[in-house]
Amino acid sequence: MVWCGSPFLAWEKLVKHASIIVRSIGLMIPALAAIENGSPARAADVPAYFKPIVGTETSSPAEIGTKNVLQLNTTMFELYGDAARIFQKNILAQHPVILGLFSGKGGRFILYRPGQPPLDAPRVPIDYELMKSVGHSTMALGQIVAPYVNSPNDKSWRPSMATYRIRMQAALDGLDATALRDDWKPNSRAILQNNIAFMDECLKSDTVTPEGVAEFAKKQAPLLKKNIAWAAQTQVGHWMNVIAGWKQMLGADWDKTYAASNTIYVARQNNILFSVLAQFFGPEAINDRLMLIETISFTTTPDEMLDSLTRIIGDRWVGAAFFGNYYTMDFELMGGDARQAIIDEDAKMKITPTLPPQVPFGSHQWPALITPGPGAKTLADLP
Structure with missing residues (x-):
């Protein structure tokens, strides 16, 4: 059973x-x-609805092998991202971090302290923005007319100028009501009045001439220089006081504080926010704890800046462990060998090498042009 x-x-x-x-x-x-x-292997029959989009895919062993090798580099960036999140958390848990971000309001500074919420610094006084806006109005006017100085029969500039003329008059009418310092208002008023007079002349004559633009620029230049100088004084005075206060507040922790400011190419030389930070960090911190980070636009976000700073600091252990120098990864790793390769190729082509002097890993050199030479160096040097 x-x-x-x-x-x-x-x-x-x-x-x-x-x-x-x-x-x-x-x-x-x-x-x-x-x-x-x-x-030969016979491909499996596929439903009719697949046929418009499905073919017989074939890859050679070389293609498959190449793809597999290159995938290592792609995966590396994913792994970098995973590690960076941990590195950033650890950096912020042990070190104060200051970010200086470019903005149309004179910049923004943020202080990150271990175990505390980010501290946003007070903004630059409104005088800065007002003078900058007045100065930029002249630059914008130049953009309206510049494309047409050699095109007398093209009247495409008229609608833009007529519209901007209305805005210019509104700014002039409202200038006295702004918080701009009283002793600075006459200069801004003169700039706006000259702008309007130039626009009226162009609209009346129905033409834009190189001579007219040159005369207008010559009249505005001395006034613009004053606004630029006063705006710079306002911005620098404000941020110097902010950073001085933060340094005092952090005390001994200042010596382990990291800082970075961002720049695009045209603002790299004489970068204001970086220069202010350098006064308090000193020359030995440059390119060590104080970094100038290039971005692709004038503005960037705090998160993007933190990611860039983390990448720089987080890569340094690689230089120390693999190559025996903590700052190796701050440089283009192939740059030294590529430099020699360029020199070798120059010799073959009978070209005189055009290369900068070599600097040591960990150089504290100012991160912008520093070679002296003839020529104007400030607006005051210009006629």
Whole structure:
């Protein structure tokens, strides 16, 4: 009776299934052998709705191998991202960090302290923005007319100028009501009045001439220089006081504080926010704890800046561990060998090498042009 029960039936089914599997494997082995020996394999039939988009894909061993090797580099960036999140958390848990971000309002400084919420510094006084806006209005006017100084028959500039004329008059009418220092208002008023007079002349004569633009620029230049100087004094005075206060507040922790400001190419030289930070960090911190980070636009976000700073600091252990120098990864790693390769190629082509002097890893050199030479260096040097 025991052999007729359900255990026996279950065993019988198991044996049958095993037999089917063995036979299937036996059928598959010759097919696999044929593929291995180079026999063509027949593509599986696909439903009709796949046919417009599905073809027979083939990849050579070289293509597959290349893809697999290159994938290592792609995956590296994913791994970098994972590690960076940990590095950033650890950096912010142990070090104060100051970010200086460019903005149209004279910049923004943020202080990150371990275990505390980020501290946003008070904004630059509104005088800065007002004078900058007035100065920029003249620059914007130049953009309206510059494309047409040699095109007397093209009147495309008129609508833009007429519209901007309305805004210019509104700014002039409202200038006295602003918080701009009273002794600075006459200069801004003169700039706006000159702008309006130039626009009226262009609209009346229905033409833009190189001579007219040159005369207008010559009249505005001395006034613009004053606004630029006063705006710079306002901005620098404000941020110097802010950073001085933060340094005092941090005390001994200042010596382990990191800082970075961002710049695009045109603002790299004489960068204001970086220069202010340098006064308190000193020359030995430059390119060590104080960094100038290039971005692709005037403005960037605090998160993007923190990511860039983390990448710089987080890579330094690689230089120390693999190459014996903590700052190696601050440089283009292939740069030294590429430099020699350029020199070698120059020799083949009989070209005199045009390369900068080599500097040591960990250089504290100012991160902008520093070679002295002839020529104007400030607006005051210009006529």
